[in-house]
Amino acid sequence: MSGEEEENAAELKIGDEFLKAKCLMNCEVSLILDHKLEQLQAMSDDPSNQVSQVFEKSLQYVKRFSRYKNPDAVRQVRELLSRHQLAEFELCVLGNLCPETVEEAIAMVPSIKGKFHQ
Structure with missing residues (x-):
């Protein structure tokens, strides 16, 4: 982005670099970190071998703020939101915040106005 243009998430x-980046919803990060934790535990014979504090705090955070726990539900949410040609940023914000109405979704992510039928 040039220095003259100001960033504004409401207008996307x-x-x-952010528009092209692959974003993940909290529930997707939770599944990835859970899988990694299982791998680490399976590879370790030493029960005192622990994951880093950053890893543990990150896992706690995404678990706390994940609305979807089931891997199939996580895939369905991404698939459903992907049908509306949202930017990754928009998709993940909506997937994390779970608005109940189109109006609520637009209030949270103004850049999606016109992408959903009200």
Whole structure:
């Protein structure tokens, strides 16, 4: 983004690097970290071998704020939101916040106005 343009998430002006980035919802990160934790535990013969505090805190955070626990539900949410040609940023914000109405979704992510039928 040039220095003259100001970032504005409401208008989806968030910079090319963010528009092209793959974003993950909290529930997706939770599944990934759970799987990694299982791998680490399976590889370790030493029960005192623990994951880092950052890993543990990150896992706690995404578990706390994940609405979807079931891997199939997580896939369905991404698939459903992907049908509306949302930017990754928009998709993940909506997937994390779970608005109940289109109006609520637009209030949270103004850049989606016109992408959903009200």
